Amino acid sequence: MTDGAATGGDDSSSSGRPSPLEPFRRFAALPGDVLVLSLAMFAFSLGFQTTGRYMPVYLEALGAGSLAVGLFKSVGDLISAVFPYPGGAVSDRIGSRSALTLFGLASTLGFLVWYAAGDLQGVAVGPTSLAVVLLFAGLFLSQAWKSFGLGATFAVVKQSVEPSRLAAGFAATETFRRTAFLLGPLLAAAVLAAYAFEAGFRVLLLVAAGAGLVGTVAQHVLYDASGDSIGKSFAGVETLREDLRRLPEPLRPLLVADTLVRFANGAVYAFFSLVVVNYFGVGVTLPVVGRLPPASFLGVLLAVEMAVALVTMAPVARLSERVGLKPVVAFGFAVYAVFPALxxxxxTDGVDAALPLVGAVKLSAPAVLTVLFAFSGLRFAGLPAHKALIVGPAEAGSGGRVTGAYYLLRNVVVIPSGVIGGWLYGVRPALAFGVASAVGLVGVGYFLLRGKEFEPTG
Structure with missing residues (x-):
């Protein structure tokens, strides 16, 4: 099951221009099996987004150090890189319907393993605790469903949207998928405002497990996969090597720059949450809502980040049709690069600022963090253009394979970034974040110098 399948393939409006609202307008009209899988995708995405960004805080609460937090990120990157291939082999052996059920149950079990870890903090296992060991074990389980397939998303959009509108087509699919990315942090903020962090996060893990179970049962009972071809074309390592050798020439500078930027982001990504919750410890008091502790405020910040992404993705995709894909992708890379340093x-005591129409104001620390996370959301604005730049140069019928090879190579190289970032963070947080921004800016500069524009050929 992929995002592409969940959108029903054609995201274009009646005028021929993909609309970011089109997936919602056509949701009720989707074929029954695709509708069921779309709901399952939403359920799992909600579970992941409710819990995923809080895992570094949970790890630290259960006694893990910064190196373990970084290692957790690297293991997650390793799983994301390698799971799709054995996933395809499993699907070949037992069929896609059974494979989807197996992966869904594994992810649900992973959330429950994470829940159980909270009761085992006092059980020593070598230099760490059984709780931390179970968090790593649960990671292999929880990521199973999430890592099942990527390339078909790109191939479906490429087949359904004319070349000059690829970025807008990807904006439509991303808008639908990322709605769960917005709701998940808001749910987390509400729960963590009512409970202390460890108790509240365990409630969220039960919610995620419940969503996963509902999604798994629904897709197993209601989904008819008789015509599904996912997982039936895995041809082995030699095909992968050939795909890597035959990456289109315009993709190579993009791949180098993208890898540098993602490596930099991966080094500190797991620590964004820790910086807000523990390093700054910033909470906020909101009208009607009342006082939000730092962990709950983090959920608000993540929701602001995703709201900005959802609002800007489609307009920026249309802008890329006027100015080209390269400037938009470069802007997204730049946001990735400078955010850690910012x-x-x-x-922590706020900042004086001059705002248009308002004049001089004093921004509090929570307001500064809100502005920064809103700015961070702009990196997603370049994502549709980025995907279009990846799949655009591919030959007809090979978009999925090109995408799979591109992402596999990038994700494999990025795997060590979390460990390196964890070590640097243990030395000094500012060092880790500063190095990350420096490496990211190198990637931006390389792309500006060597990156190539994709010219639509129809």
């Missing part, structure tokens, strides 16, 4: 240097 975040770690955010003033």
């Amino acid at each position: 975040l770690i240097s955010a003033p």
Whole structure:
């Protein structure tokens, strides 16, 4: 099951221009099996987004150090890189319907393993605790469903949207998928405002497990996969090597730059949450809602980040049709690169600012963090253009394979970034975030110098 399948393939409006609202307008009209899988995708995405960004805080609460937090990120990257291939082999052997059920149950079990870890903090296992060991074990389980397939998303959009509108087509599919990315953090913020962090996060893990179980049962009972071809074309390592050798020439500078930017982001990504919750410890008091502790405020920040992404993705995709894909992708890379340095240097006592139409104002620390996470959301604005730049140069009928090879190579190289970032963070948080921004800016500069524009050929 892929995002592409969940959108029903054709995201274009009646005028021929893909609309970011089209997936919602056509949701009720989707074929029954695709509708069921779309709901399952939403359920799992909600579970992941409710819990995933809080795992570093949970790890630290259960006694893990910064190196373990970084290692957790690297293991997650390793799983994301390698799971799709054995997933395809399993699907070949037992069929896609059974494979989807197996992966769904594994992810649901992973959430429950994470829940159980909270009761085992006092059981020593070598230099760490059984709780931390179970968090790593649960990671292999929880990521099973999430890592099942990527390339078909790109191939479906490429087949359904004319070349000059690829970025807008990807914006439509991303808007639908990322709605769960917005709701998940808001749910987390509400729960963590009512409970202390460890108790509240365990409630969220039960919610995620419940969503996963509902999604798994629904897709197993209601989904008819008799015509599904996912997992039936895995041809082995030699095919993968050939795909890597035959990556289109315009993709190579993009791949180098993308890898540098993602490596930089991966080094500190797991620590964004820790910086807000523990390093700054910033909470906020909101009208009607009342006082939000730092962990709950983090959920609000993540929701602001995703709201900005959802609002800007489609307009920026249309802008890319006018100015080209390269400037938009470069802007997204730049946001990725500078955000770590901006975040770690955010003033804890607020900052004086001059705002248009308002004049001089004093922004509090929570307001500064809100502005920064809103700015971070702009990196997603370049994502549709980025995907279009990846799949655009591919030959007809090979978009999925090109995408799979591109992402596999990038994700494999990025795997060590979490461990390196964890070590640097243990030395000094500002060092880790500063190095990350420096490496990211190198990637931006390389792309500006060597990156190539994709010219639609129809």
